[in-house]
Every structure is written in C-alpha cells, then in structure tokens.
Amino acid sequence: MQRHPTYTRDRIRDVAARVQALIYPEARAPEVLEVAGPTGRIGLDEAERLEFRPASLGEQFGPLWSTWWFRVAATVPETWAGSRVDLLWVTHSESTLWVDGRSVQGLNSSPDGARPDALLLDPCRGGERLDPRIEMACNGTFGRIARPYESLQPVVLDRAVIARFDQRAWSLFHDLDVLRRLEADAANGLDPAWAGMLLHELNRFCNVWDEDP
Numbered sequence: 001m002q003r004h005p006t007y008t009r010d011r012i013r014d015v016a017a018r019v020q021a022l023i024y025p026e027a028r029a030p031e032v033l034e035v036a037g038p039t040g041r042i043g044l045d046e047a048e049r050l051e052f053r054p055a056s057l058g059e060q061f062g063p064l065w066s067t068w069w070f071r072v073a074a075t076v077p078e079t080w081a082g083s084r085v086d087l088l089w090v091t092h093s094e095s096t097l098w099v100d101g102r103s104v105q106g107l108n109s110s111p112d113g114a115r116p117d118a119l120l121l122d123p124c125r126g127g128e129r130l131d132p133r134i135e136m137a138c139n140g141t142f143g144r145i146a147r148p149y150e151s152l153q154p155v156v157l158d159r160a161v162i163a164r165f166d167q168r169a170w171s172l173f174h175d176l177d178v179l180r181r182l183e184a185d186a187a188n189g190l191d192p193a194w195a196g197m198l199l200h201e202l203n204r205f206c207n208v209w210d211e212d213p
Helices: 005-021 044-048 166-186 194-213
Strands: 026-028 034-037 067-075 082-091 092-100 102-110 119-123 133-137 157-166
Touching: 005 166, 005 194, 044 082, 044 133, 082 092, 119 133, 119 157, 166 194
Parallel strands: none
Antiparallel strands: 026 157, 034 067, 067 133, 082 119, 082 157, 092 102, 092 133
C-alpha cells in the first residue's frame, strides 16, 4: 500500500508524459510549406493548378466549410536510416494526406478522436525526398461542427513536421497509460488489493525509470 497515493498517481502521470515525449525523439521542419485556398471541395488534379504561397506556423484559416491545400517538401535525414518516418500535422480540424496522387489517411487534431500523425516511410533509407499534399477542411471530424459556431476552435496551423518514430517508446507509453488509467478507475469495480499492488508496481517502474541514464 502506497503511503501517499495521490502523490504517487501524479508522479506516474508525469513519467508517462515523459515516455510519451520519446515516441518522436527527433523532428524536422519541411523545407517547403505552401498553401492555396480557400476553395470548395475539389479534386487533387484541380488543386495542383491552384496558386500556392508560403504558409507559416500560427496562421489561421477559414471560413467555415472551406478547403485549403498544402504542399510539403522535406528530406529525411541520413541518420534516420532504418527508422519509421511520420508526418505530424496539427490544425484543430480535419485533413487528408495525399501521397503519390492517392489519399492515404485522414488527419484529425480536433478534440474528438484526435489523430495528428500519419506514416510516410517504414523503414526509410535516409535521404529520401518527401513531397506529400494535404487537403485541410475547416470543420470538425467527419464534417461535424459544434454549435454554437462561436465555440468552434479556430483552424490554426500549429504543427507541420516529419519525425522519427520510436516503436519501443510507443509500446511502453501505451502499456503504462492503460495500467495507470486502470488503477485510477479502481473505484468502479477493480479489486482494492489488486489495485494497491498495481499502484505499487507502477511506482516501482517509475523508480527504475528515474534511475535509468
């Protein structure tokens, strides 16, 4: 039994956040980040004929229901050879990633079911040139919009990088997060003795983690 369970849970949550930060230990801004719009819903061929301009982080987009198209160009560092490379894209709206003329994945960084990451290469050789397109819609997931409209979070380009993915850190974080949340939910039916043991073992993991250079 932990003498200070609230403190211990706070510590476990802090360690989980530190492990999560290691999922993408390295990131690179693209060499090219350009945008065109606003438009209606158009296809990729038509989008390629739009007039693009430089885009910048922190830029806000609209109006509601409009679409914007982004060109992204980046070079994978040679030192990432053998690793998986992801795109990390945060706009607080819904987007579609296009690679080699095909739509390959939705991207969503709104509070409802966020998924701001998309696989680009697995594994990479190092030195590849990436040239994806991103179609961004100024609305929520699956076209939904919160009402009243004034409560809708602004569509802002907050993150646009390629990043090296660490599978070991990803697995460790999700194992830790599931167990942490399970212990915190002990009041809803988890056996108290088992919950106490779980909290003890999670704290022991934190001790080992803090000692690990």
